[in-house]
Amino acid sequence: MSLDFEKDVAEIESRIEEFKAKNPEPTGTLVKELNRLEMERAGKLKEIYASLTPWQTVQVARHPERPLIRDFIGGLCSEFIELHGDRLFGDDQGMIGGFATIDNHRVMLIGHQKGKDLDEKIKCNFGQACPEGYRKALRLMKLAEKFHIPVVTFIDTPGAFPGRDAEERGQAEAIARNLLEMAALKTPVIAVVTGEGGSGGAIGIGVGDIVLMLSNAVYSVISPEGCASILWRDGTKAAEAANALKITAKSLLQLKIIDEIIPEPVGGAHRDFATTMKTTKKVLLKHLSSLEKVSSRKLTSRRFEKFAAMGRFK
Amino acid sequence: MAWFHKSKEIAAKPESPKKEDIWIQCPSCKAHIYKDEWEKNLKVCDRCCFHERLTWKERVDVLLDEGSFVELNAKVSWNDPLKFSDSKGPYAEKAVENCEKTGMKESVATGAGKINGIKVAIAIMDFRFMGGSLASGTGEKILQTAMYAVKHKLPYIILSASGGARMHEGIISLMQMPKTCAALAQLREANLPYISIMTDPTTGGVSASFAMVGDIHIAEPRSLIGFAGRRVIEETIKQKLPEDFQTAEYLVDHGFVDMIVHRKDMKDMLSKILKYAGCR
Numbered sequence A: 001m002s003l004d005f006e007k008d009v010a011e012i013e014s015r016i017e018e019f020k021a022k023n024p025e026p027t028g029t030l031v032k033e034l035n036r037l038e039m040e041r042a043g044k045l046k047e048i049y050a051s052l053t054p055w056q057t058v059q060v061a062r063h064p065e066r067p068l069i070r071d072f073i074g075g076l077c078s079e080f081i082e083l084h085g086d087r088l089f090g091d092d093q094g095m096i097g098g099f100a101t102i103d104n105h106r107v108m109l110i111g112h113q114k115g116k117d118l119d120e121k122i123k124c125n126f127g128q129a130c131p132e133g134y135r136k137a138l139r140l141m142k143l144a145e146k147f148h149i150p151v152v153t154f155i156d157t158p159g160a161f162p163g164r165d166a167e168e169r170g171q172a173e174a175i176a177r178n179l180l181e182m183a184a185l186k187t188p189v190i191a192v193v194t195g196e197g198g199s200g201g202a203i204g205i206g207v208g209d210i211v212l213m214l215s216n217a218v219y220s221v222i223s224p225e226g227c228a229s230i231l232w233r234d235g236t237k238a239a240e241a242a243n244a245l246k247i248t249a250k251s252l253l254q255l256k257i258i259d260e261i262i263p264e265p266v267g268g269a270h271r272d273f274a275t276t277m278k279t280t281k282k283v284l285l286k287h288l289s290s291l292e293k294v295s296s297r298k299l300t301s302r303r304f305e306k307f308a309a310m311g312r313f314k
Numbered sequence B: 001m002a003w004f005h006k007s008k009e010i011a012a013k014p015e016s017p018k019k020e021d022i023w024i025q026c027p028s029c030k031a032h033i034y035k036d037e038w039e040k041n042l043k044v045c046d047r048c049c050f051h052e053r054l055t056w057k058e059r060v061d062v063l064l065d066e067g068s069f070v071e072l073n074a075k076v077s078w079n080d081p082l083k084f085s086d087s088k089g090p091y092a093e094k095a096v097e098n099c100e101k102t103g104m105k106e107s108v109a110t111g112a113g114k115i116n117g118i119k120v121a122i123a124i125m126d127f128r129f130m131g132g133s134l135a136s137g138t139g140e141k142i143l144q145t146a147m148y149a150v151k152h153k154l155p156y157i158i159l160s161a162s163g164g165a166r167m168h169e170g171i172i173s174l175m176q177m178p179k180t181c182a183a184l185a186q187l188r189e190a191n192l193p194y195i196s197i198m199t200d201p202t203t204g205g206v207s208a209s210f211a212m213v214g215d216i217h218i219a220e221p222r223s224l225i226g227f228a229g230r231r232v233i234e235e236t237i238k239q240k241l242p243e244d245f246q247t248a249e250y251l252v253d254h255g256f257v258d259m260i261v262h263r264k265d266m267k268d269m270l271s272k273i274l275k276y277a278g279c280r
């Protein structure tokens, strides 16, 4: 699936397909011509992705083929033992987690699950976790604290689920509780925004010693559409709202909200899972190694100072 | 009905004081109430128990011992880290207007004071300032006051009145949720009591952060308390929600609020609870 701003690339791609169909086994100048087309495609893709607008970045972050949590688990971990349930109400598929091994690091891996096909998406509420999801996440984080293993969270959600049941079971309380407990958690926490960092639903598992972000991920207090419909009184002004809200990885690094950007391959993570996994793993391992050396006392006091400094202006 | 006819008579005479100077119409049940009675009743309708929103200064008068309040962090003000502008113009202009309108620099006033002789640290949100929205200055003041409570070993009371995080400060507003909760974690570490009072409204990012992690949760009657907006939920589930959805009473029923306390009883209830927490 190509996005509307990728039209030029799609056009070259269809020319390549056409060429390949006509010349199943190209030789000589035909090979040269095919290479030229491939180069043209790569150049165009690079050009487009070098200057994505914030709203275009939102489209990439929400791309239907973007790697999801199960892809990251498969691509990063040699072992994953899924753990289920919050021990209070149920097992939310919108938030999954369990023991995971990344190289020689044993961690507790937790994250939003959006789902691949429609059935799975419905089961996962399209990545919008319910209170039991946040409470499951907290249960696993406390377990990680007990076992002295780091927590790694993967954030990819449009937001916490805005449903009647979710309200009845205390969506606000569940998120609030996580914020307080994560701030005090006596084990390293690394949060990675892989796709959509949607508001309270994102920060509910996002209080990290280190917060990382894939280069085409977004992280925002409200969706651009939501902001546009409230402040512009026009939901179609989402592109303007996306600009104003400063939601891209680059902006958030400047604002000191995130610590590092994980670069995606040219054309976005969805075009090259293998490279995305390799880069993500490398960055994760670097931070895991350094955080594991820090005492839990120092970790929590540094984490407090880090978040206390956000939005402190002189 | 006599009082009603009387009000008509008064309105008919141009030399008499205007109707609005003597009567208040309850925004909820539409009953006409003497203004004196309304003020004496702390802006609560004695017919339907509607609690009008109060300014932070009115809250100080209702809750704290006379003359005991000392304001803290008064210099902390709103910020414009994103240089935000929407279709109605720059955020900076809107913020200045709100400052002029309210005499505040942010959506919360903080300080220390006494409740029936018990010293407390207190943060009072004021809905008049941009809908009581949570932004960098708000979070900073709430955090600083928590640190003051830790330093002086005081209980902390926060009165929430907020529509949620302020969009105009974008992600910085969102980060005030973990920031305020991290401060409250310090308070917990110091074993100090934290009482959260939810007033109308306590929603969005405020309900999903400091308002919901109190040792004790108290709400004013009929306050709107919830995470997502009613309209958003109705659009999501394609159903009409019950009338009492997200009211203080509904939250008590579902186990998220300890008690509903009438405004006139709030001060005494706070001092009673604080005594159980060992405060004096």
Ligand SMILES: [Zn+2]
Residues within 6 Å of the ligand: B026, B027, B028, B029, B030, B031, B045, B046, B047, B048, B049, B050
């Ligand atoms: Zn009334």
